[in-house]
Amino acid sequence: MTWRPVGLTRDVPAGRVMRAWVDGQDAVVWRSTRGVLSAWDNRCPHRGMALSHGFVRGEDLACLYHGWHYGAEGGVCSLIPSHPDLTPPDTIKTRAFQSAESDGVIWVRLEGSPDLAPPAIAPGLDPLRSFEIRAREGDIAHGAAAKPFEPAILSLLFNPIAHDRTLVTVLIDAQATSDQRKLASRWCEDVRREVEA
Amino acid sequence: MSAAFTLYDYVLSGNCYKIRLFASLLAMPYQSVAIDFYPGYEHRSERMLSLNPAGTLPVMVTSAGGQVLTETNAMLAWMALHDGGAQTPWFPAVDPALGPQVQQGLAFGAGLTDSIGLARLHAMLDWPVDGEAAKRAGLKHLRALELHLTDRQIDGGLWWAGAHPTIADLACFPYVALSPDAGLEHDGFPAIRRWLYAVRSLPGFATMPGIHPLHELR
Ligand SMILES: N[C@@H](CCC(=O)N[C@@H](CS)C(=O)NCC(=O)O)C(=O)O
Numbered sequence: 001m002t003w004r005p006v007g008l009t010r011d012v013p014a015g016r017v018m019r020a021w022v023d024g025q026d027a028v029v030w031r032s033t034r035g036v037l038s039a040w041d042n043r044c045p046h047r048g049m050a051l052s053h054g055f056v057r058g059e060d061l062a063c064l065y066h067g068w069h070y071g072a073e074g075g076v077c078s079l080i081p082s083h084p085d086l087t088p089p090d091t092i093k094t095r096a097f098q099s100a101e102s103d104g105v106i107w108v109r110l111e112g113s114p115d116l117a118p119p120a121i122a123p124g125l126d127p128l129r130s131f132e133i134r135a136r137e138g139d140i141a142h143g144a145a146a147k148p149f150e151p152a153i154l155s156l157l158f159n160p161i162a163h164d165r166t167l168v169t170v171l172i173d174a175q176a177t178s179d180q181r182k183l184a185s186r187w188c189e190d191v192r193r194e195v196e197a
Numbered sequence: 198m199s200a201a202f203t204l205y206d207y208v209l210s211g212n213c214y215k216i217r218l219f220a221s222l223l224a225m226p227y228q229s230v231a232i233d234f235y236p237g238y239e240h241r242s243e244r245m246l247s248l249n250p251a252g253t254l255p256v257m258v259t260s261a262g263g264q265v266l267t268e269t270n271a272m273l274a275w276m277a278l279h280d281g282g283a284q285t286p287w288f289p290a291v292d293p294a295l296g297p298q299v300q301q302g303l304a305f306g307a308g309l310t311d312s313i314g315l316a317r318l319h320a321m322l323d324w325p326v327d328g329e330a331a332k333r334a335g336l337k338h339l340r341a342l343e344l345h346l347t348d349r350q351i352d353g354g355l356w357w358a359g360a361h362p363t364i365a366d367l368a369c370f371p372y373v374a375l376s377p378d379a380g381l382e383h384d385g386f387p388a389i390r391r392w393l394y395a396v397r398s399l400p401g402f403a404t405m406p407g408i409h410p411l412h413e414l415r
């Protein structure tokens with residue numbers, strides 16, 4: 001399976017939870033208080049609630065519905081609040097995916113050999129923003145190429161999240177000024193308007 | 198402490214929530230009168246129409262002077278000034294840089310009522326409006342807000358304008374936070390998520406149905 005760029009490191013600080021799509025798989029991406037990043041199936045093993053609505057409690061992610069806790073290391077259930085005296089069996093656990101971070105981008109893949117790192121990004125780039133376009137990757141790449149951004153070097157990463165929706169992650173020359181970054185952010189909107197029209 | 202105002206209130210209304218939230222942040226006491234908005238349509242009763250001919254909620258009646266305010270933006274401004282006078286950080290009205298920015302955010306917040314708010318009424322209470330059109334308008338607003346907050350982030354800022362939250366943040370917060378009720382998720386909007394989290398982290402933050410507290414802060 002391929003590594004997919006699901007968002008920016010900056011956008012998932014410690015204690016935050018985010019939903020992501022990986023090859024059609026609904027996933028929850030979250031970071032524990034101590035900074036451990038995890039990517040799991042976005043389904044609570046208890047009753048199926050989306051774990052992306054949950055909240056971080058230390059090194060656990062707690063489900064919004066009935067508060068079951070799952071630990072950052074391995075996704076094993078560690079607490080069932082309605083049965084506080086019960087030690088949950090190790091078999092109650094979430095499906096964990098591989099996650100990695102490099103150059104400020106979060107990558108997830110469903111499976112694959114553990115020692116294969118995500119693709120390297122050209123040096124000297126800063127993450128700018130990630131945003132959704134209701135179009136396919138090919139059409140977006142085409143639209144972006146037709147509208148070259150002059151003020152600074154940009155690099156685009158794509159993650160298909162549905163047949164007609166794509167998450168685009170944009171990186172910009174690390175030397176770019178604030179004004180150039182804001183222009184680039186507007187350029188993203190221009191490309192989206194054009195491609196979606 | 199005596200009530201600063203009376204609020205004609207409906208618990209599921211995002212506009213009423215703006216006022217309850219700000220009162221909670223300021224620890225400003227007020228008296229609440231519950232109105233049966235749905236299914237009773239009490240906001241369109243003779244008694245309420247004579248108070249507010251527009252037939253909308255909330256309605257605020259100030260205790261001193263008995264001013265009747267029917268626009269949430271005006272109520273937020275009144276509360277900020279009542280609390281902190283002209284120096285209030287919540288409403289830097291005459292600051293040449295921030296004042297116009299805050300007005301921009303207040304107007305944007307009203308636009309959220311007319312887009313996301315309407316789409317939500319349609320989704321939740323089957324309000325007789327074009328739900329799809331309202332939802333499209335709502336998506337446009339979320340994208341515009343994401344762009345604005347991304348600009349702010351590039352400048353090292355967190356709030357709608359300046360270094361302190363203002364009534365512009367509060368005017369925008371409820372319908373953005375409630376947009377999933379209208380089928381508009383926050384997934385593709387990282388800057389909005391960061392800002393929502395910041396508002397929810399404010400000391401004295403109050404919730405409403407559909408807007409959860411930050412459990413991890415407890
Ligand atoms: N301009 C008013 C609008 C308030 C508003 O639209 N309130 C909604 C409830 S959240 C309402 O009362 N709608 C009445 C109706 O559509 O019948 C404000 O900003 O305060």
Ligand code: FES
Binds near residue numbers: 046047049068
């Ligand atoms: S569905 Fe998650 S704890 Fe019940």
